[in-house]
Amino acid sequence: MTQTPPSQPDQLPKDAVPPSATRWIIPGGLLIVLLVAVLTTVSLWEARQNALGNEQRQIGDLVLITSQDIQRHYELYDLLLREAAAQIVDLPPSRGTGAPANIIRRTMDASRIPAEMILISESGKLVASSRHPTNGEQAADRDYFIIQRDQPATGLYLSRPFRNRLDQEPCVALSRRLTDSHGNFAGVLAILVPLQSVREMFASLTRHRSDAISLIRLDGTILVRQPDLGSFGGFGLNVFGRPNFQRMTTTPQGSFTSTSEIDRVKRYYVFSRVGDLPLIVVVGVGMDAVTAPWQAQWLAGAATSVVLCLLILGAAVALRREMLRRFEIEQEFLRLSQTDSLTGLPNRRHFDEFGQREWQRAARQRSSIAVLMVDIDHFKQVNDRIGHPGGDRVLREVSDIIRASLHRPGDFAGRYGGEEFAIILPETDAPAAAHVAERIRAAIEANTAEGVAPVTVSIGLAAGLAAPKGTLAEMMIAADHALYRAKETGRNRVVSSHVARNDNLRPLAC
Known part of the structure; x- marks a missing residue:
């Protein structure tokens, strides 16, 4: 029996109300204006301190956003490497070098990112490139080739900076080791990321001439610095032994004020590790740029109250505008982080978060819950027939x-990965879940893309009564097993799972 859930979960982030502080910025500025007449010196000092604090918070937000953006890009690069590597390893030796070249070219063309993927043979010879013609150039001396060859457990490796031998552009390589069916070293697949694109991004973030933004490896090698190093050390300067860098290696993130050992400018620095990558993002703002306007007003303590009031009101308006802008950016990031860009459905991360909350609710109320796992049949053949x-x-x-x-408003669907989808049906027993699953299966079978055979899906379902000590994982596993049985018994069908009885999940009759 299917019942209507008590509340409707948010499938995606909805419009949110801006922080209440934005409503009080202007009135607060007016209050400060009234106090300026008798507290000129104190107000100027407090305004200076507030400005410095705002600058520090903005720098912290900039570092956080920048590190997250870099991490997302490198996660995308790793995904591309994994996908291309899986296809290349499965190729028979008789296909020659043309087939791997086509794979990496298709992979990079589909990604539309300004980077180059290359394939290096086990002997260190450049076999294929997604951008340039190759003529057997040697790459055996590159650190990423040596590491992947000699250390099989390396996984994803970020190289030291170097110049691409095909176009002489400064870049870094993200690489993965290729192994044959016997586990032997079969070469290296790498993405060459041009550092110029990172420098251009950093240039768009600087606001003052004395600002400096750097991306540094954990071994102290500067990959990118804006402004560039120029006469201060050139390409790939290593600062491992310098005190400022040593302060950044003791903690994942932090801040400090110090004089740069490169250009001798005193700056306020904020730094952060980039996820699990061996990278540090560092943003430094020149102290002169932060304090210069307030120093001028401090020295001119006889400035009239009218001028000071105008400055405070202008700062209040600018601060409100900045807070609203940051709020809009945060809301957009939240929406993007929870949505699958291709289908518009919630992504797996959002699905897992919702599923855990719904399971806990069902466990408290001792109510039923059902999970459907939906997988498109022969999706690789569909891609082969009609293209990506x-x-x-x-x-x-x-x-x-x-x-x-x-x-129902409480039902929740998400893209679980690849051609697989997952659905949570709160307060739904097995027969009702089977009815929904069959409705989905039949609707998809009836919807035929023009000029191709019908697309079908296999669906596995599990339903039961939740218990407080349980998690959604057991039910997901049961639904996944049912999906496998649907595949094994002919596809294009719905199969229910009989969940084993335990303290965490009580099965419902299927």
Whole structure:
């Protein structure tokens, strides 16, 4: 029996109200204006301190946003490497070098990122590039090749900076080791990331001439600095032994005020590690740029109250505008972090968060809950028939059908990965869940893309009564097993799972 859940969960972030502080900035500025007449010196000092604090918070936000952006890019690069590597390893030796070249070219073309993917043989010879023709150039002396060859457990490796031998552009390489079917070293697949694109991004973030933004490896090698190093050391300067860098190696993130050992400018520095990567983002703002306007006003203590009031009101308006701008950016980042860009459905991270909350609610109320795992049948063949753009269209159409097939506000669907989708049906027993699953399966089968055979899906479902000590993981596993049985028994069908009885989950009759 299916019941209506007590509340409607948020599938995606909704419009949020700006921070209440934005309503009080202007009135607060007016209050300060009234006090300036008798407290000129104190107000100027407090204004200076507030300005410095705001600058520090803005720098902290800038470092956080920049490090997250770099991490997202490198996660994308790693995903591209994994996808291309999986396809290359599966190629038979008889296919020659043309097939790997086509794979890496298709992979990079589909990603539309300004980087180059290369394939290096086990002997260190450059076999293929997604951008440039190759003529057997040697790469055996590159650190990323040596590391991947000699240390099989390295995984994803970020190289030292170097100049690309094909176009002489400064870059770094993200690489992964290739192994053959016997586990032997079979070469290296790498993405060459041009450092110029990172420098251009840093240039757009600087506000003062004395600002400096750097991306540094944990071994002290500066990959990118804006402004560039120029006469202060050139390309790939290593600062490992310098005190300022040593302060950054003791903690994942922090801040300090110090004089630069490169250009001797005193700055306020904020730094942060970039996720699990061996990278540090450092933003430094010149103290003169931060304090110069307030020093001038401090020395001119006889400035009239009218001028000072105008300055305070202007600062209040600017601060309110900045807070609203940052609020809008944070809301957009939240939406992007929870949404699958191709289908518009919630992504796996959002699905997992919602699923855990819904499980806990169901456990408190001792109510039923059901999970559906939906997988497109023979999706690789669909891609082969109609190409990757057509495959993307199929994914969007299947997502639209799933979304349209869920009639209750509490039902939740997300893209779980690749061609697989997951659905949570609160307060739903096994027969009702099977009815929803069959409705989805039939609707997808009836929706045929123009000029191709019908697209079908296999669906595994699990339903039961939640208990407080349980988690959603057991039910997801049961639904996944049911999905495998649906695949093994002919596909294009719905299979229910009989969940084993334990303290955490009580099965419902299927």
